[in-house]
Amino acid sequence: MxxxxxxxxxxHSAAGSRAVRGFTLIELLxxxxxxxxxxxxxxxxxxxxxxxxxxxxxxxxxxxxxVGYTAYAQDFKEQIWEAGSRAPIRxxxxxPENPTQAISSANxxxxxxxxxxxxxxxxxxxxxxxxxxxxxxxxxxxxxxxWNTPEGQLQIxxxxxxxxxxxxxxxxxxxxxxxxxxxxGNYFVAWDQRCRNRTAQASRTxxxxxxxxxYIRSLPVFIEEDTTWWNGPSPDGMWSNWDQITxxxxxxxxxxxxxxxxxxxxxxxxxxxxxxxxxxxxxxxDLYLQGRNGWFKVAPSWADLNTPRTFGWANNPRP
Numbered sequence: 001m002x003x004x005x006x007x008x009x010x011x012h013s014a015a016g017s018r019a020v021r022g023f024t025l026i027e028l029l030x031x032x033x034x035x036x037x038x039x040x041x042x043x044x045x046x047x048x049x050x051x052x053x054x055x056x057x058x059x060x061x062x063x064x065x066x067v068g069y070t071a072y073a074q075d076f077k078e079q080i081w082e083a084g085s086r087a088p089i090r091x092x093x094x095x096p097e098n099p100t101q102a103i104s105s106a107n108x109x110x111x112x113x114x115x116x117x118x119x120x121x122x123x124x125x126x127x128x129x130x131x132x133x134x135x136x137x138x139x140x141x142x143x144x145x146x147w148n149t150p151e152g153q154l155q156i157x158x159x160x161x162x163x164x165x166x167x168x169x170x171x172x173x174x175x176x177x178x179x180x181x182x183x184x185g186n187y188f189v190a191w192d193q194r195c196r197n198r199t200a201q202a203s204r205t206x207x208x209x210x211x212x213x214x215y216i217r218s219l220p221v222f223i224e225e226d227t228t229w230w231n232g233p234s235p236d237g238m239w240s241n242w243d244q245i246t247x248x249x250x251x252x253x254x255x256x257x258x259x260x261x262x263x264x265x266x267x268x269x270x271x272x273x274x275x276x277x278x279x280x281x282x283x284x285x286d287l288y289l290q291g292r293n294g295w296f297k298v299a300p301s302w303a304d305l306n307t308p309r310t311f312g313w314a315n316n317p318r319p
Contacts, residue, residue: 054128055249058224059262061124062172065222066260068118073183080221080258081114082311083179084238084302089150092174093237094157103150109157122162125170127224129248132166134232151236168235171224172256176240177289177298178221180311181258187219187314188290189298195286196268200229200242200276204285207294216265217257219289219298219314224253229276229283240309241301242276243284244269291317 023031069080084091088102093112096103103109115121126132147156158169181187190213192204225231226244245267246253252266270280284299296317300307307319 051129051250055264057128058249059254059264061126061128062222062224062254062256063262064118064120064124065172066256066262068114069221070183070260071117072114078182078184079180079312080178080183081112081180083174083176083309085310086303086305086308089154091151091154091237092179093169094154103153109154111157111161122164125172126164126166127171127246127248130171130227130246132164132168132171134167134227134235155235155237168227168231170235170237171227171231172222172254173225173231173237173239173243174222175220175284175287175299176238176302177287177309177314177317178219178258179309179313181219181221181314183258183260185219185258185315187258188215189217189219190215190288190290190295191267191282192286192288195282196280199279200244200270200281200283204297207296208288213288213295216255217259217261217263219258220255220287221258222256223284224248224255226253228274229281236302238302240284240299241304243299244281289314289317293318 073080081092082090088096088100090096090099091112092114094109095112096107097110098107101107118124147153155169162169192208193212193214194208198204223239223243224246225239226246229244230242245255245265247266247269249264250266251269252264254262255265256262267282268280269282270276270278272278285297287298288295289298296319297307298314299309302309
């Protein structure tokens with residue numbers, strides 16, 4: 001009987017010993033390696049899913065802008081709102097109380113008429129990826145010289161109206177040549193492929209040969225502008241001249257067209273993101289609209305009096 005109890009005790013002790021046995025160092029290292037491998041596999045997928053979600057949200061935001069200018073056009077003979085004017089200075093987003101007179105203390109700025117056709121304007125002009133940030137610091141101090149110009153005073157109207165934290169007011173800016181375009185218009189728009197062999201700021205003169213033109217869907221009204229070139233340094237709410245389209249969404253940026261559709265455009269960019277001195281950047285100067293007498297730049301500098309893109313220009317393109 002004693003022997004049996006002894007054996008039982010020994011067996012029980014051995015079983016207990018096996019129950020509390022821990023992992024060896026090698027086993028722990030194997031488990032850690034497996035976990036690290038799984039994380040390495042899953043994190044890129046999660047990051048891509050997050051980026052894809054932001055791209056969809058961005059497209060949804062700019063789509064709401066198309067709803068705004070389409071509704072506006074339905075009340076104004078099918079023409080969308082004015083992009084801007086040099087005489088006097090006014091923009092699609094803000095203008096003097098009397099838009100035919102310059103902004104002044106007696107004629108203060110106010111929100112542009114198109115905003116009445118959009119909801120949640122403080123957010124729909126924001127890309128969820130960029131969140132209206134910019135690498136260039138923008139001062140909102142009222143004594144800063146940049147705000148003492150007519151352009152700056154109209155920007156201040158928005159800084160007083162928009163409440164969300166931001167560096168700039170818009171991630172999506174209006175194409176100058178789309179001013180007053182008709183939503184029922186049939187527009188043939190193309191980009192000049194010779195930009196692949198030019199610097200961004202090189203001169204673009206004359207009409208491009210037909211063989212170098214590549215069509216896009218229609219006339220773009222808003223473009224998701226690159227924050228470095230030039231939405232941050234020159235936050236005027238306009239897309240023209242040397243301005244570029246962003247590549248933050250899988251190397252592309254969104255374009256909102258006159259027919260109300262939205263597309264993710266992937267257009268050429270040079271090898272140096274922080275420079276316009278390298279070869280290969282597509283800019284606003286590379287976009288052309290077909291008229292009766294050839295192809296004309298859609299968005300030369302809005303400030304250039306030699307190439308005005310006045311209200312309704314797209315309906316009768318000319319130099």
